[in-house]
Amino acid sequence: MSFCMLALDIIGQACPEFRMFANLVKRLIVVLFVSGVAVAGTGYWYFQEALSKPLTFGESIFTIKRGDTLSGISELLLQKGIIREPWSLRLLGRQQGNSNAIKAGEYELPETLTLREFYDRIVAGKGQVDMRVTIVEGWTFKLMRQALDGADKLVHLTSGLRDEEVMQQLGYPGQHPEGRFYPDTYYYRSGDSDLNILKKAYSLMQKKLDEAWAQRTPEMLLDSPYEALILASIIEKETQLRDEQPEIAGVLMNRLKKGMRLQTDSTVIYGIGDAYNGDITRKHLKTDTPYNTYTRGGLIPTPISLPGEGSLLATVKPATTRNYYFVAKGGGRHHFSRTLKEHNAAVQKYIFGK
Incomplete structure (x- = not known):
């Protein structure tokens, strides 16, 4: 402004007729400058007032979707009647320079x-509001995926993928997914993905398995953590009672040690797959599959469920027992027997009611 005023003074001195006009222009410049300062000051005050004025949101939950921009959020606040000046939020974002760091989610x-x-x-x-999905001990990977698919506000990146494609996405191509994920309650926020939960569950199972394997006793005859995972998955399906799991582990170890077939119904049912209708038959027991422990000896090729901590620890620290058989007797409990004769009598009593 000072340069313009100086120029007008020089011109006014050189041309007296122009002096009156120059004085008028100088006054106008001063007025415009003062007005500009006043407007800027008023605007700044109004902006600060808009930022500090208490707003009533009404709804306790406010949702920001993935991909929402500050402009979109401003318009939403305007539509809800929460703010009157959508420009104030946008201006604050420009002033702070971090508007692209907005986190999608449900805000309480x-x-x-x-x-x-x-x-x-x-x-x-x-x-942000934490949501949760619970993965239950003894579930199959199929049931786990169904639970994740039904989880509210979760981004489903694995929907439509085959199991092997899911494992590839997780960075473990070629691994069978069954039993690889730890059953637990997982918390997440709106906009998180099912892939992230799967990664957490995989890492947690690996951690739990490593911790259990480090506690193995001499009675534990298995050669690798993965074999322990397989047997733990069978124990999990046979019983979820913590006090019975070590005894069942001891029975299965005894049978493996003696070269006896495991003969567990849970493995047969897994091998049947979708053809199983809830009632196991003699035909099922005689139908050979890689998971039929009545027709094949040794361990099955993969786990059949998601084992919990109890079955993992029972596997590596099995009870020292002389039992070789067990049969369900109701209420989730089992009757254990040392000999086949005792076992057959227990079957007649608890299964056939004789």
């Missing part, structure tokens, strides 16, 4: 909140 908000506090929350991801 207090009844009142300033616009600045709201912005700080959605950039930091503070106050």
